[in-house]
Amino acid sequence: MLVLVINCGSSSVKYQVRDTEGSIEDTQVIAKGLIENIGTKIPNHTEALEIMAKNLEEPLHGKTIDAIGHRVVQGGDIFTEPVLIDEDVLQKIDDLSPLAPLHNPAHVLGIKAATETYPGVPQVAVFDNAFHSTMPEHVYRYAVPEKFYTDYGVRRYGAHGTSHDYVTGIAAEFLGINRDDFNGIIAHLGNGASITAVQGGKCLDTSMGYTPLAGLVMGTRSGDIDPSVLTALMMRDPELTPAKMDHILNKESGLLAIAGNNDMRAVVEAMESGDERAKLALDMTSYRLAKYIGGYHVAVGGAQALVFTAGIGENSSPFRALVGERLGALGIKLDPELNSVRSDAPQIISTEDSAIPVLVIPTNEEKAIAEATVEVVNS
Ligand code: AMP
DSSP states (O other): OOOEEEOOOSSSSEEEEEEOOOOSSSSSSEEEEOOOOOOTOOOOHHHHHHHHHHHHHHHHTTTTOOOEEEEESTTTTTOOEEEEHHHHHHHHHHHHGGSSSHHHHHHHHHHHHHHHHHHHHOOOOOOOTTTGGGGGGHHHOOSOOHHHHHOOSSSSOOSSSHHHHHHHHHHHHHHTOOOOOOOEEEESSSSSSEEEEEEETTTESSSSSSSSSSSSOSSSSSSSHHHHHHHHHHHHTOOOOHHHHHHHHHHSSSHHHSSSSSOOEEEHHHHTTTOHHHHHHHHHHHHHHHHHHHHHHHHTTTOOOOOEEEHHHHHHHHHEEEEEEOOOGGTHHHHHHHTTTOOOOOOOOOOOOSOEEEEEEOHHHHHHHHHHHHHHHHH
């Protein structure tokens, strides 16, 4: 089956075609690409998808797309698993836009455009927060007045769920543990970063919240912050509107604010050449992460593994080492030599006498979306 995986943003479309012929576990990438500048150089999503379809003509050699899988950021508490898209589903994704104002409207445009470009081809929505739907109420609720929750849907939703789910499955398999019996901690560290506590193969808790701003210190996002900072500053400075504050916390904070650069490579290099701001940024980022790891170890009743994934988690051995140094109290020890090996396959980077294994597992959200799409279409 040829599956087109689409990740549609407000101004860009990232796509990949995967051939799931034979084993669903072993999908092959046939083509991939990125179309940018929608709304400026390219008028709209329909034209962007027409360009994509043209780009795909040659690599597809006349074969047709059998199914389309869309990454959808916010499924609220309505969608807890991937679904076949129909008018009703599309409307619900649109209705959830207040919870993901940058993403869901773009997904709706992408789905409509795909319907025009590929009429009759089944389309599946794979929700970024679906994996987190198993969080119990005492974990996902905030201690604020009830009507925030009932009227506005204010609760923890989490994000990166497709990645956390995929990596959980690979980790359990790699360790030879039945997924249903697996307790672990998954650190998805990319430009956006989140950590998930997995209990019995399911999400118990995750660091992102109502929006993807919460939790860890990220490339340009603050992560956890005392909410009074916002109200106090906004009361003091009338120029700090909610929109401005939102922009500052999402785009001008994190590593960028402290170290002056949001790319982990550059920040590590700066630290190694003696830059104090870079050192502070890395101390803050690794400290926050280690604190979450300790908390989640308790939350799941003892994790059987700690897993690093995504851009930083997979590639930055110096950052992993900084985190590892803070985990001594848990008996977790990284092996410097194993930690320095770069691999496309899952690997262990802890010592033999580490209390639990520490793994690096490459994530693959497109593959996970393609697999979920095939499953929904086949059922
Ligand atoms: P992602 O969002 O998962 O694509 O991750 C992107 C981030 O990964 C970038 O902003 C970099 O900070 C980080 N990254 C990618 N490659 C490396 C590398 N070789 N060393 C350190 N950080 C890296």
